[in-house]
Amino acid sequence: MTLLRIDQVSRTFPARAGNAPTRALEPTTLDVGDNDFVTILGPSGCGKSTLLRIIAGLDRPTSGRVTLDGREVTGPGADRGMVFQSYTLFPWLTVRENIAFGLRERGATQAERHEIADAFIRRVGLSGFENHWPKQLSGGMQQRTAIARALANDPKILLLDEPFGALDNQTRALMQEMLLGIWERDQKTVLFVTHDIEEAIFLGSRVIVMSARPGRIKAEIAVDLPHPRSYKIKTTPEFVALKERLVEEIRTEALKVAEQA
Amino acid sequence: MRPLEPTTSRQRAAYGLAFFVLFVALWSWATFGGHVSKTFLANPLTMVQEGYELLARQGFLFDIGMTIWRVIGGFALAAVIAVPIGVLMGAYKPVEAFLEPFVSFARYLPASAFIPLLILWAGIGELQKLLVIFIGAVFQIILMVAVTVGATRRDLVEAAYTLGAGDSGIIRRVLLPSAAPEIAEILRLVLGWAWTYVIVAELIGSSSGIGHMITDSQALLNTGQIIFGIIVIGLIGLISDFLFKAFNAWLFPWKLA
Numbered sequence: 173m174t175l176l177r178i179d180q181v182s183r184t185f186p187a188r189a190g191n192a193p194t195r196a197l198e199p200t201t202l203d204v205g206d207n208d209f210v211t212i213l214g215p216s217g218c219g220k221s222t223l224l225r226i227i228a229g230l231d232r233p234t235s236g237r238v239t240l241d242g243r244e245v246t247g248p249g250a251d252r253g254m255v256f257q258s259y260t261l262f263p264w265l266t267v268r269e270n271i272a273f274g275l276r277e278r279g280a281t282q283a284e285r286h287e288i289a290d291a292f293i294r295r296v297g298l299s300g301f302e303n304h305w306p307k308q309l310s311g312g313m314q315q316r317t318a319i320a321r322a323l324a325n326d327p328k329i330l331l332l333d334e335p336f337g338a339l340d341n342q343t344r345a346l347m348q349e350m351l352l353g354i355w356e357r358d359q360k361t362v363l364f365v366t367h368d369i370e371e372a373i374f375l376g377s378r379v380i381v382m383s384a385r386p387g388r389i390k391a392e393i394a395v396d397l398p399h400p401r402s403y404k405i406k407t408t409p410e411f412v413a414l415k416e417r418l419v420e421e422i423r424t425e426a427l428k429v430a431e432q433a
Numbered sequence: 434m435r436p437l438e439p440t441t442s443r444q445r446a447a448y449g450l451a452f453f454v455l456f457v458a459l460w461s462w463a464t465f466g467g468h469v470s471k472t473f474l475a476n477p478l479t480m481v482q483e484g485y486e487l488l489a490r491q492g493f494l495f496d497i498g499m500t501i502w503r504v505i506g507g508f509a510l511a512a513v514i515a516v517p518i519g520v521l522m523g524a525y526k527p528v529e530a531f532l533e534p535f536v537s538f539a540r541y542l543p544a545s546a547f548i549p550l551l552i553l554w555a556g557i558g559e560l561q562k563l564l565v566i567f568i569g570a571v572f573q574i575i576l577m578v579a580v581t582v583g584a585t586r587r588d589l590v591e592a593a594y595t596l597g598a599g600d601s602g603i604i605r606r607v608l609l610p611s612a613a614p615e616i617a618e619i620l621r622l623v624l625g626w627a628w629t630y631v632i633v634a635e636l637i638g639s640s641s642g643i644g645h646m647i648t649d650s651q652a653l654l655n656t657g658q659i660i661f662g663i664i665v666i667g668l669i670g671l672i673s674d675f676l677f678k679a680f681n682a683w684l685f686p687w688k689l690a
Contacts, residue, residue, distance in 0.1 A: 230591050250597025260592040264610040264687045273606070274596035305687045318592075325596055 176204040176227065176329055176361065180236035183222050196222045198388035199236055202380065204329070207359040211366060211376030213418065215426045219387025220365045224333050227363065228254045240328060250274055253322030257334040259314045261306035267293065267317050268302040274325035292320035295354060312343040319351065329361040336371070348374055349403060356400050369418045373397075374406060379414075381421045384428040391421055475657035480664075483657035493646060497665060500631055500642045503559070507566025508627045512620055515574035522575065523582025523612070524604055536575050544569030545633045557638040562631065569630040570623050577623075581615040582608050614685045621677040628670055 183197040197219035204210050214220045225231040227238050229248035238245040240252065261270050271292055272285035280288070293302055296316040306314055315335050322330055332351075336344040352375055355362060366372050372379045373395055381391040395414060397405055405411055440448070457477055463469045464476030475483070487493035522529040522536075544565050551568075555561040585608050593607045635644025643662050650658035682689060 228591075228595055230594065248591070248594035250595075252595065254592070254595040256588055256592060258588050260586075260588045262589060262593075262607070262610070264613075264685070273593070273598075277597045277599075277602050277606070307687065321596065331595075 175206070175239075175241060176363070177239045178202040178204075178223070178227065178236075179239070181223065181226060181233045181238060182235045183219065183226060183231065184234045195386040197226075197233075198386045200387070200389055201236075202389065204361060204363060207361055209355055209362045209364070209375060209377045210380060211364045211372040211378070212380045212382060213366060213369065213372040213422065214382030214387065215384055215422060215429050216367060217385050217429060218382040218425065219385065220382050221333050223387070224254075224331050224363065224365050227329075228252050228331050230254075250278070250325050251328045252331055253325050253327035253329070254331045255315070255318045255322050255333065255335040257337045259306070259311065259318070259338075261309075261314055261317055261321070263306050266303045266305060267298060267309070270306065270317055271321045271324045273321060278325075288324055289320075292324045295323075296320045296350065310343075311339050312347060315339065315347065316350065319354075323354070323358075323360070329363060332362065332364045334366055335364075337366070337368075344368075344371070345403060351375065352401060369415055369422060370406060373411060373414050373418065374401065374403075379418065381418065382425075384425040390425070393418065472654060473656065475655075475660060479657040480660050483655065484661035484665075487646070487658060487661060496642050496646050497669070500635065500644070500666075501669065503562045503634070503642065504566060504624070504627050504631045506559075507563040507631070508570055508620075508624055510563060511567045511570035511574060511623075511627075515571045516578055516616060519575045519578025519616075520582050520604070520609065520612070522579035523585075524608055529579060529583070532575075533579070536572050536579075540572040540576055542568070542572075544630050548634060548637050552638055562634045562639070562642075565634040566627045566630045570627050573623050573626070574619060577619045578612070578616055581619065582612045585611045614681065614688050617677075617681045617684065621674065621681070624673060624677065625670060628666060632666065 178200060180199040180201055181197065182195075182199040185194040185196055187193045200223060202210075212220045212223070222231060226233050227245065229245050229252065245252075261267075262273065265273065268286070268289045271289040272280075275285045275288060290302065293299055296319060298313060298316060298320070301309065301313065306317070309317065319332075319335065336347050339347065348371060354360075355375075362375075364372075364375055376395050379393045379395060380389055381393065382388065383390040393414065397408075397410060460474075461477055464471075464474055518532070522532055547568055548561075548565060551561045551564050555564055589611060590603055590607055593603055598606060631642070632644040632647070635642035636648050639645040639648075643666060647659050647662045650656075650662070
């Protein structure tokens, strides 16, 4: 039973060059259970990425604590896989070697690494590209490799920070289906940050809406759409109703950001 | 011609060659035409004759060999010591804070000014020549490697951490491979400078090497030999540069892909 517990976590960036300290994240509390797919939705600058980085252990909270299965998070580790918005494949490693990076760090033999990496290559539909360099791949293929790389490590929870943010609309839709397919099949605990409303509903079992800076949880909306979901669900009345509701929630926040600027 | 418009590789080669032709033509015009006195500048033909004389009768190949060995020896010594220090400085900020001010200062100490001191310390043997090149190269390499390693993409480092890499894993599997092509480029650049230092080292208190031949020729006012010596240095530099580039391309195929 995996449980990620975010307990009163806040983050304030210290004052710099005469500017006042920036409160990025108000004390936030959230539990993510086993095999949950939670999407965090918010306007840019709402601290959603900060929260994810704190869970990953790449940033420290100013107050509060994050625990995974009862153990406090004090730094990054292989139990929390992360996929970034920017392309972070290692350019000097091939697709297969990138996916096997974590396995190699753990001391898996070459045969094991090959076997596991190739299984994930098939899973994300990159067969035939095992020996390509990241430079030779499109943006969508790079992010698929990055997802495979995180999954190959078999983390307890997968953290995704707007992984499809830089992709075009069509590619993005295909990537969402691929990710959802993997989740429906393998049942992983996933925390997915996005500013795309449709993406948040389509993927998530729950959508956490965050307010503009300083970020805090504004609403939590359960998405009771059945699985497996296909892209066609995006035009059903239930989906559209959810979307309408979230559009309102997000719009007020976006307006606040616009006024602050 | 339009700004930034590419040329074909054939055009490139033709233009590159054209400059050499123009250069030799101007040189011939100045010397054969009698516009410059023979005492100051030999004509191309004399230069070739003198070059043949040097190679065939005066054992110039031995001098070339000596110079190459000194450059490679001093440079390799500097690289072996400087690269690890540079990597440590780039990776660990306290190490950088400790060494950076001194290295920045030492980098500006002119290697050629150390020659009298080095003669005093190490005599006029091979060690002194190697040390001149070592001093000229080591601080430059340290500093440039440190900057390169320190500029490793943070998101790659973070990605490696989330994949379970520890600190030594970060250095071995992220910082080093990420900086390696740049480090190879730095070494190629500094090797070029090492050639300057070796000639200066050979000009003073030396009994062999290209620089020594050049001083000897100066005493005899043999400008043909001097120019031949300079051209040989240029050619060796060009060849080593080409080899280094080809080696780097072979070593880092992911850069070209």
